[in-house]
Amino acid sequence: LVSKILQIVKGDPLKVIVGTALLAIMVSLDGDGATTYMIVVAAMLPLYKRLGINPLILTTVIMLSGGVMNILPWGGPTARVMSALKMDASEIFTPLIATMVAGTLWVLFVAFIFGKKERKRLGISELQFDVTEQPLAVPEADDVKRPKLIWINLLLTLALMVALVMNILPLAILFMIAFALALIINYPKMDDQRKRLAAHAGNALSVASMVFAAGIFTGILSGTQMVDAMASSFVNVIPPSLGPNMPVITAITSMPFTFFISNDAFYFGILPLISEAASHFGISAAEMGRASLLGQPVHLLSPLVPSTYLLVGLAGVNFGDHQRHTLKWAIGTTLVMLLVSLLTGVVHIRF
Numbered sequence: 001l002v003s004k005i006l007q008i009v010k011g012d013p014l015k016v017i018v019g020t021a022l023l024a025i026m027v028s029l030d031g032d033g034a035t036t037y038m039i040v041v042a043a044m045l046p047l048y049k050r051l052g053i054n055p056l057i058l059t060t061v062i063m064l065s066g067g068v069m070n071i072l073p074w075g076g077p078t079a080r081v082m083s084a085l086k087m088d089a090s091e092i093f094t095p096l097i098a099t100m101v102a103g104t105l106w107v108l109f110v111a112f113i114f115g116k117k118e119r120k121r122l123g124i125s126e127l128q129f130d131v132t133e134q135p136l137a138v139p140e141a142d143d144v145k146r147p148k149l150i151w152i153n154l155l156l157t158l159a160l161m162v163a164l165v166m167n168i169l170p171l172a173i174l175f176m177i178a179f180a181l182a183l184i185i186n187y188p189k190m191d192d193q194r195k196r197l198a199a200h201a202g203n204a205l206s207v208a209s210m211v212f213a214a215g216i217f218t219g220i221l222s223g224t225q226m227v228d229a230m231a232s233s234f235v236n237v238i239p240p241s242l243g244p245n246m247p248v249i250t251a252i253t254s255m256p257f258t259f260f261i262s263n264d265a266f267y268f269g270i271l272p273l274i275s276e277a278a279s280h281f282g283i284s285a286a287e288m289g290r291a292s293l294l295g296q297p298v299h300l301l302s303p304l305v306p307s308t309y310l311l312v313g314l315a316g317v318n319f320g321d322h323q324r325h326t327l328k329w330a331i332g333t334t335l336v337m338l339l340v341s342l343l344t345g346v347v348h349i350r351f
Contacts, residue, residue, distance in 0.1 A: 001023065001026065002023060002039070002043045005019045005022065005023050005043075006019075006043065006047065009047070010125075011051060011124055011125030012119065012124045012125075013051055013053050013115055013118035013119045013121075013122050013124070014112070014115030014116060014118070014119045015115070016044070016047055016048070016051065016053060016115070017053070017057055017061060017111045017112075017114050017115040017118065018108060018111045018112055018115055019044075020040065020044050020058060020061050020062065020111065021061045021064075021065055021107050021108050021110075021111035022108070023039075023040050023043065023044070024036060024040045024061060024062045024065035024066065025065045025068070025069060025104055025107065027039050027040055028065055028066050028068075028069035028070075029069060029072070031069070031070070031072045031074045031075035031076075032075075033066050033070070033300070033305075033307040033308075033311075034307045034310055036062065036065075036066055037062060037066075037307060037310050037311040037314060038310070038314065040062050041058065041062070041311065041314040041315055042314070044058060045058060045314070045315060045316075051122060051125055052122055053118050053122065054118070055315045055316060055317050056317055056321060056322060056325040056326075057114045057118065057325075058315055059311055059312060059315045059317055059322050059325075059326070060110075060114070060322070060325050060326040060329060061107070061110070061111050061114065062311065063297075063300050063301070063308070063311065063322075063326055063330070064107045064110060064297060064326070064329055064330060064333055065104075065107050066300055067103075067296050067297030067298070067299070067300050067330060067333055068100055068103035068104055068106075068107060068296075068297065068333065068337070069100070069104075070296045070297075070299075070300065071093070071096060071099075071100055071293050071296055072093070073089040073092070073093040073164070073171055074171075074175070076263060077263055077267065077293055077296055077299075078092060078093055078293060080263055080264065080267035080268060081267055081271065081289040081292060081293060082289075083268075084267050084268050084271055084272055084289075085271070085272070085275060085285045085286070085288075085289050087285070087286055087289060088167075088170060088171065089164065089167075089170075089171040090167040091286045091289075092286060092289045092290055092293075094164075094165060094167065095290060095344075095346045096290055096293065096341070096346060097165065098340060098344050098346075099294075099337045099340045099341045099344065099346060100337075102336055102337060102339075102340035103297075103333055103336060103337045103340075106332065106333055106336045106337075107333065110329050110332070110333075144192075144195075144196070146186045149185065149186055152185060153182065153185075153186070156178060156181060156182055156185070157178075159178075160174060160175070160178040183196065238277070243278075243280070243281040244281050244282075244283070244350035245349055245350055246274065246277065246278040246281060246283055246288065247278070247283060247287050247288055247290075247291035247347045247348065248291070248338070248342075248347060248349060250274055250278075250288055250291040250292050251291040251292070251294040251295065251334070251338045251341070251347060252295075252334075252338070253295075254266070254291070254292050254293070254294060254295030254296075254299075254334075255295040255298040255299075255331065255334055256298075257270065257295065258295050258296065258298065258299035258302065259295075259298055259299060259301065259302045260302070261304070262304050263299065266292070267292065271288065271289065271292050274288060275288040275289070281350075287346075287347060287348065290341070290346055290347060291338075291341070291347050294334050294337050294338050294341065294347075295334055296334075297330040297331075297333040297334050297337075298327070298330045298331060298334060300330070301322075301323050301326055301327060301330060303319070308322075
């Protein structure tokens with residue numbers, strides 16, 4: 001995928017920047033920001049340097065793409081929402097698919113704007129970029145690669161996505177079945193399977209630990225009735241005229257909330273409270289959960305997000321410069337997704 005994109009974009013800054021957005025969006029499907037940053041920066045940064053394109057555009061486009069794809073149910077924020085509100089992906093994620101598509105189109109539009117400006121500034125080079133010069137991806141041993149099975153793996157992935165959207169089975173069961181099939185198809189030998197499991201066990205265990213810790217945290221809050229008390233206090237300070245529009249308020253305030261505090265604190269500490277408060281106005285917890293995810297494009301700019309330091313370090317840009325260059329476009333992403341959510345009925349304005 002990286003090689004094909006590099007062959008197409010050549011020396012045109014517009015194609016390079018839009019190609020960066022496409023690559024980042026597709027790599028971000030795995031839900032892991034650090035992996036996306038390593039792959040996309042390693043592939044595209046030498047080309048940016050050779051053409052003289054501003055590297056802040058690279059970090060901005062990659063982060064905007066990650067901000068939209070961060071809503072995927074196997075990513076951290078949506079997993080936290082589902083855990084905190086005790087809901088399934090069909091209630092939180094599936095209604096947001098149209099919103100994510102709109103967010104993706106917005107990112108491509110922003111990349112197009114950047115590309116037009118850089119093309120005007122730099123012109124189009126006749127550079128024929130040699131993809132063999134690139135460290136195209138995270139280094140991986142040849143003995144675990146399965147290039148001959150790429151189409152089988154693609155079909156399996158697409159089948160999983162369709163089953164997820166159609167809500168045929170719960171999210172966890174769908175992933176377990178798909179993972180088992182992928183493991184058997186790609187690594188039929190038991191020893192190879194064990195090595196692959198060991199290679200990815202660290203990430204799996206960290207997510208499981210987070211879910212258990214979240215359960216304890218939310219259990220304490222609800223078991224001691226602190227959630228009910230704080231929700232009641234919160235309701236009392238909300239003007240009655242604004243109460244029915246809690247989802248819109250939540251979507252907008254999720255930007256500063258998730259910027260200044262961690263996702264854990266927001267989704268496990270604050271979201272249950274405001275969801276309880278919204279229930280007094282007849283608003284479902286699912287709608288509140290969906291609204292709370294719309295601020296994720298801004299969240300990734302927070303100094304509390306470790307992977308962002310990886311991004312700016314790999315690209316060789318200043319963290320503060322990256323924040324200033326990206327912030328208005330990230331806010332625009334959230335507002336576009338909020339608008340589409342309102343138009344599709346995922347979030348409602350109540351008069």
